[in-house]
Amino acid sequence: MPLLPSLRRRSWLPLVLLAAVSCGVTSASGATPPARPNLVVILADDLGYGDLGSYNPQSKIPTPHLDALARQGMRLTDAHAAAAICTPSRFGLLTGRYPWRPRGPADGTGAKAPAGVTNVAPWGPPVFGPERLTVAGFLRRHGYATGCIGKWHLGWEWPTRDGQPPRTGPDLRSNIDFTRPIGGGPTARGFDTYFGTDVPNYPPYCFIENDRTVGLPDLPTSTEFETPGPKLEGWNQADILPELTRRAVRYIEEAAGRGRPFFLYFPLTSPHHPVVPTAEFRGRSQAGDYGDFVVQTDWSVGQVLAALDRAGVAGDTLVIFTSDNGPEITRLNNAGTKNVMPVGAYDRVRQYGHSSSGPWRGIKYDAWEGGHRVPFLARWPGRIPAGTISAELLSHTDLLATCAALVGSELPPDAGEDSFDALPVLLGGKSRRDAVVTRSAGAARAVRRGEWVWIDAPASSRSEPAWWRELLGYAADAQPGQLYDLRADPGQRHNHFAAKPELVQELRSFVGQIEKTGRHAPAQPR
Secondary structure, eight states, rough: TTHHHHHHSSOOOOOOOOOOOOOOOOTTTOOOOOOOOOOEEEEEEEOOSSSSTTTTTTTOOOOHHHHHHHHHSEEESEEEEEESSSHHHHHHHOOOTTTTTOOOOOTTOOSSSSTSSOOOOOOOOOOSSSOOOOOOHHHHHHHTTEEEEEOOOOOBBBBSSSSOOOOTTTSSSSSTTSOOOOOOOOOGGOOSEEEEEEEESSSSSSETTEEEEEOOOOOOSSSSSSSSSOTTTTTOGGGGGHHHHHHHHHHHHHHHSSSEEEEEEEEESSSSSSSSOGGGTTTTTSSSSHHHHHHHHHHHHHHHHHHHHHHGGGGEEEEOOOOOOOSSOOOOOOTTTTTOEOOOOOHHHHHSSTTTTTTTOOOOOTHHEEEEEEEEEEEOOOTSSSTTEEOOOOOOHHHHHHHHHHOOOOOTTSSTOOOOHHHHTTTTTTOOOOOOOOSSSSOOOEEETEEEEEEEESSSSSSSHHHHHHHHHHOOOOSEEEEEEEOTTOOOOOTTTOOOHHHEEEEEEHHHHHHSSSSSOOOOOO
């Protein structure tokens, strides 16, 4: 296991990628940009900072297409998801609002919900309403065609036959009326078209196109899927990623010929479990089935990039690649039966010498860096210099404000409260963002400013294996909060919470201020 000691001895090159979120319009210097580019945002699911070769020289997973994308564009080494778990992260990306903020009428509740946006369970309702402006809705207002292909996981308004809340009954059937349109999904939140699955390990086990299921998922399931529920006859989870990839390619081919800019949001279902690489990708990595599924994810990205080339629009398209959070405690799919074999991010280090989190502590769910510091790449030929690296701070919530810069417009005062324009970063300048506040899968928040990060909880939300803590030298810590110097201590081993109360109070006061004002980013002038 040569990788493990090296995590202590070596300073791991934090090469992550930048996927800033746009470019165009007027630069900070006032220069006039070219015509508005197309925008393709590819969001991997549970892909870690260290899973790509361009980030991790010791990676056991070949990712040639993503490594080429990194060479052709810009990589950001300090990019953060809005949260360390699926639904809140996607909410932050699409709305420019921190998901830990209380929810209100525009976010799908009649009264404030202090917990903010939490992960949507099977059959769960939308976490935000049509009043909340999304990246798709904003770009559609400015003449873009907008399409979403892939995993939604932001809730739906499922129609039921009995008027009761959606459910899967004891007989593993459901009261959902699959003959009727489903409300509250992507086409009700700014997208012209949608094709995908809600969540690959949630029922119903079928595709959804726009606001209807593709076929009637009326067969019960029991043990073959992780969460029992209705499925479509012949449904095979290994077919999901190939079909989504074909649909994304088709969308590009059709949108490229329509004479208007397009926005494709492509939230992949991989390498999230079920980990189901198809036959041609098995054995392609040295990190087990998970590594093989990452190889297939890389292939999917390559198909999208090739489609842009064939359509003749690669030079007019800003491509962004990132991940929704850190790596998961994944499970292998055991020959189509219920996922029972745990092979998680920590186990991959021990079994294969591959660190999905790279040099960072933590995984998906955690307030530690490994839970939310993610790969982030941006390519726009002729505008973003090839092979560049930026260490500027960026959050997924910055996508909306950067899109406003992209089209030369401003955001409404009630939108993108925590979204900063990242265009200056893409042009080689400094970030306008002074800090970032991310959230674990629970209530813990990580407040980052400068090199310091304060976590307002005594421990992260996902405990580490004892063998891992011993190997990496993580001592027991009874302090009521956590404070780390990431420049000196990227592994977050040395807690300065008790030693620096003034700094803790400064960061606590900062959070209190942006809670009180209801926004972090300055309101754009009207």
